[in-house]
Amino acid sequence: MAGRFAVRHLWFLLQTVFWVVTLVFFLTKLIPGDPARVAAGRFATPDQVEHMRTVLHLDQPVVMQYAGFLGQMVRGDLGRSTTTHQPILSDLATRLPMTLQVVAIGMAMTALVGIGLGTIAASARQKKGDLTVRILLALAGGIPIFWAAIILQWWLGHRLQLFPISGATSYALAMPARTGATVIDAALAGNGEAVWDAFIHLLLPAICLSLPFIAVVGRNVRSSMIGALSSDYVLFSIACGAGPVRVAFHALRATIAPTLTILGMQCGWMTSASLLIETTFGIPGIGAYLAAAAVNQDIFAVLGCVLVIGTVFACANLIVDLLQIWLDPRLRSTAASQGA
Amino acid sequence: QTRHSQRMNKIVVGSNTAPQSLDPIMTSDVQNELTVASAYDKLVDFDEKGNLRPALATAWRIGEDGRSVTLTLRRNVTFHSGNAFTAKDVIYTLDRIKTLGMGTAAFVSEYMQATSSSPLDVTIQLARPNVTFISALSKIYILDSALVQQHAGSDHGQSWLASHEAGSGVYRLSMYIPGQRSTFTRYDKSWRNDPARPDKLSFLYLPNSSTISQELQAGTVDVGITLAIPDVLQLEQIPDFRVARLPTPLQTYAFLNMRNGLTSDRRIRRAIALAYDYEGHVETILDGYGSVASGIAAPSVKCRIELPSPGRDLAAARRLVKAAGAQGKALSMAYNPAFAEHRRAALALQSGLQQIGLKLSLQPVTFPQYMAMLGNPDSLPEISILWDFPNYPEIGPMLSRIFDSAHIGMTNYSIYSNPKVDSLLRAGLNASDAHKACSDFKSAQALIAKDQPLINIADSQIAVVTGAQVGGPEFRPTFQLIDPTTLTITANTRTQVARK
């Protein structure tokens, strides 16, 4: 039953990704610049540029290029980057896991801190605690993450030496890349020290990345918690003798569904926000790749990144939707009846 | 700190030059070459004085007509794979470059074909005569043809070479994490092995100068290049660090559009040259790491003529602007905001021009955008700030690339067209006699200087911050940054324990 539901969602998400890619393809076609020259290199002769143009199919009409691109994409080929001269798919495959693990830590932090702060604020609403949390949330949302990254790196990493300054692993503890996600690689290698090392390297970037999202989640949790806490079922629970912790827990369970939706939505955005901080921390992820691709007008690489981010967004949404069915009994029965 | 002591006899280089590919064909990009040079050898090389010297090729002979080069190859060279180095590796490398037609192909565009009569000699046929071709070979890294062919795939091994190496250089690649780091171990069977080199050489790719500086101070990095000068000055204060000041072939230019806009008037071009604060540029923008330009190319380049800097003379500049009737008029300038020096130079020029009554609007462009502008000369703004450099210490190819009217639409940044210059440059390049070529290039430089299609702003130096145990690096004129193989561990620190 959930299977059908998932298929329908997947179809919608595929459509979404398709339109996103199409949109970005034509947008990038409008960008002035000559990818063939970039690919041929700075000192290239005219013949070499022309040669590159044919190799990249840039001599064909845009519609043909688009058709070719779609055809390639269906075959799982995203083309070749004009800067790295490698298949974009393999470029992305090495870089995406790196970003995803930062996003995963960031997401976990967002969920934990956002829900925690939101719950505290809602439970202490209109009191000092609430005000404090609201100001904290405003601060988290107001600090530009790229600035936070620079400042925190300098302060926590350089001055206080609490965190590694940059990179994804320590010099001595680099593991051979199997999955590309350093934490997982270290775990696969069975090296506990390296796992911790990889994790601590990603912590500061993840903290920076999660700041604005904590603000959004915190605010949402706060308002839906307030709604839940003033609902009759909470009052009834209190009348039955439930204590504040239990009450908060029950209210939280009822608000978890909308919170999840927001979290799912943010996965894609967080992946794209890595654009702003990866270079600062020297993490070779998709954000840094996208930044470089954008600067070098590596159109297919940009498209690939967008495709990946769109897919992350879509997958996160799909997972969230499935989780919601699991979490929300009302949806569960609708899904069952739809699947029937 | 344990981190440091674990690293005895190892050098970690921190720089922002993450290679996009380790394929030697891509070494026309500075950032790729820094890493790739550790693992490969070239046929010939230049020493710090700009003299050609043997490498994989021990001797060479240029054909009478200038259309062929014959090389004698070094014997007993083995690649990291164990394969012996022979003529077929040279032929394969050059053929591959020609087929792929990108990157370093630009340096050897005259290459037609190569033949060999024995494993240790190669004859290269050129499509046009070019006496500097042998110098261009100093930019070509030789591939282990057998190994590459094993992994050739459908793209001549591009994908494989992007993250692997197939060279005979002094280091062999032991680990590579794209965008993050690469680690090399010393290859003791190298023909130019030097025990002074560290057992391990690593590159840590850190995008920001401040990060590199912080990592240097944390002891993670031993050699910092591409540092912003304020960071260098700060590190200079710390006793553990040594700052090496290396010349580079890099020069900062402002190219003036000869065809369109205000700058088509020579008086305005002259005025702009007089309005710029060259000393300020060197003192503040480069923080002393550089010198005011004294010619079209850096001093290390052969056949260059000395051209005194115009100096700053605002009054004269103002008079010229008045004479041209251009007061209050506007012009625009393209610059790449990714480079701090360009950004700052752009602002300095803007401020200078304001003082002589010209309004300069700035147009930040990415490199691809600038390339597109060049392709459509009418869209080129009046001024562009650029770095340029001879790829090897020969001025001819660079002059031709920039000032030959045949390259309008490509790399002729000023849309400069002077038939006399054209013929001098072509004659120089095709001359079979090096002296004749040199004098042609010198005459061309004088003509160009008179036309003022460019302002030579400053020659850069690079500051390399090294930990106490590191020796080198040394200047090599084919490198815009450093030659990583010149980094050594100084003998007296070999056994030294870690810094506090």
Place this chain on the structure above:
Amino acid sequence: MTVLPSASSEFASTESKRIRPATSGPLGRLTARLRTGPATLPAASVGVLLVVSLLGPFLAPHDPYLVDLGNAFVAPESGHWMGTDDLGRDVFSRVLTAAPLTLLSAIAVVIASNLFGVAFACLASLLPAWAGSRLMRLCDVALAIPPIIVAMAIVAVMGPSLMAVMIALSAAMWPGTARLMHTVLRETSRTSYVEAAGLMGVTPGRILLRHILPNSLDAILVHASLEVSGVIVMIAGLSFLGIGAPAPSADWGSMIADGRDFVTTAWWITAFPGLAITVSAVLFSLLGDALRVHLDPSLEGK
């Protein structure tokens, strides 16, 4: 079919359900409420911020554009409160000069994106159901592309200028508003007074204008003031990536980007513009928060 919710679905899901009755017109109501209660402080602060930022360029003690290479990297001192940057320009003057640019363009972006988003949502709710849902599907697709990427693409097409940034950000922000508005409109249009108006022969346009929109305004207002905060940060982010207003215009984001190489040596070049962004973004988001408490006290419990 589950639709992809907007980032601010919090309003859609809980707030719009409780449409607050009003006294006399949105403006009167707002001013009346701003005089007392929790929004006073943030509103006043935002007011001061706006005034200061408008006067900013006139308050600047130095020429923000004057390059004085001999005077670079001066640490904060009495002559230069925030020090000077790598080109010897006074950071304080630059921060002040950048204020109106950033704040006003952020406000303009929010107004534009909200206008478009609201118009889009209205259109979707006026059209027949199938067409409306198609339109909203389009909106969901737009929502799947992170705003920063949309903005990057558009700035790349238009070339870097403040106008391009503004257009790009408006284009990036509208889907969120449209999604929110669509939900709010749908909920408002389900109330029985709207149905009653329909039965009394009031035309759909008039119903939208007189009944639905006025009662959805609160949600937009709160959303917009929270959004200003986000847009300020995003403008800075684009400039930081080097696709904002071109030099030499003082711009907080590019000031940070320019100064990032000097954090260890001249922290003030990055620190102060960053603080300026943070303070203005925080003030706007506190204002939005407070407005929400005001316009929808039911949500805040009793």
Place this chain on the structure above:
Amino acid sequence: MTLKISRSPNRVLSIRDLRIDAPSPEGWRPLVHGIDLDIAPGERIALVGESGSGKSITSRAILQLNRGLRTSGSIVLCGQQICGLGARKLQQIRGSMAAMVFQDPMVALNPVRTIGAQVMEPLRIRGVPPKTARARAIELLERLGVRDAEARMNAYPHEFSGGMRQRVVLAAALICQPSLLIADEPTTALDVRAQEQVLDVLDDYARDMQMSVLLITHDLGIVAGFAERVAVIYRGHLLEDRPVDDLFANPGEDYTRALLAALPQIDGPLDQRLSTVGDPRVAQGACS
């Protein structure tokens, strides 16, 4: 029985001079002006009055459930003074000495928790092991007329009809066998027949367990059939507190009389206009 509660011999609940005030910009605004009320064990008392007269807040005050309101006076529940009690103590009292059900069963149950979990909760809070709690919950649900209770323990509220949900709510309220059940309009949201069934269940249970009930309702018909005593409350004042037959036969206050006459009767005369109490807000002439 793990939870034996000492029952005061003569009074389950004794309220003296209960005053409730709400904060307002001008200071504390009284909502309830000194109410006295006693409930004997097993007694059923109805609290009636027009909307906004203070019925709900009065009844919530018994368990100190009013948020943001100031309560003063004395409330003695099973011999225990409630006013001024600490949060811990209150938690213990809630649900075990007195329990409460609300008007709308549609919103009184947490939509994401199973029926079983919610019915068992009061027991689980008090540390009863899951097995015992489950058995007790099933037994009680069966008794309250939820058929096939064992299977339905794992169902969710949305799978239940209104009447069934109200039974579940009742089960959760009754599972700790409170001495007093406070029912705030428990049947208003239900239609006639469901209403009747829920009342029957309540009726039986209260009789069997000797439980006192404080019933709040608008519907004088329900009052007539269910309650033994009626307290009429009007704008925070207790107007009358008399046995039900007495009150219906000869209402002492004009207000009570009018309230009775305002109700259309299923067997009353048709040609007569209903009597109206007079809208107090119109009478006041202003609504500030």
Place this chain on the structure above:
Amino acid sequence: MTDLLLQAEGLTKSFRKGRTSRLAISDISFSIAPNTILGLVGESGSGKSTTVRCLLGLERPDSGTVTYDGHELTAGDQAAWRRFHDDIGMVFQDPYSSLNPRMTVERIICEPLVGRTAPRDLRERCVEMLELVGLSADHLGRHPRSFSGGQRQRIAIARALIARPRLLICDEPVSALDVSIQAQVLNLLKSMQETLGLTVLFIAHNLAVVRYMCDHIVVLEKGRVAEQGSREAIFEAPATDYTRSLLEAVPRTDPELERARRAARRNTLSTSRSSS
């Protein structure tokens, strides 16, 4: 002119929920004679509101027709619908959500007339209407939130009546109100019907209220008409068990009687339960 103002014939409507569709009403037919009050009763969810929404064209019925004043209202016939809408007034169940909170009482009440009556006359009509429903001109400038539920329902009635409709449709107009206010509204509706010669379709689930108000009654059960007839017929001699059980479930306000009724009901219920 026919002697029936409004006729519903075989109204059927089902709602789709995912893949399954649920019949909300099926084959509902009834008619209203001019100047009478027709009551529509039934349990919650029996389809009362759906029937009304189909009548009004707010939902499109799957099948069935509505005839107003001799003209059939079909989907395409815009003119007929307009005439119909001009002739009806509507009062909703929830007085809190049926008035636009942003409008003044005057604008709310006058809205049906905007564009049809000279602005000069509007206020006059409005005041007249307000007084008719027991409010005064003082209330014109206020917003709905400063009124009680009963007053709001009066405003809603004033709005429904200002265009002088022939047919007034009230969907549970009193079920959200408490007893005392309910009485006011019922009285008001009844006197309006008499003084203005209105035809009323009155929906309620409280049988006592229906009995008090209506001349003719339609009883709905699970989306079907269980029974219909005059008040006397339904209340004196209910034809179906369903109606009877509804009637018997209504509490009486005499304690003695009520206790007896409850006792009797419980006996019958428990016997029927044990037998089933």
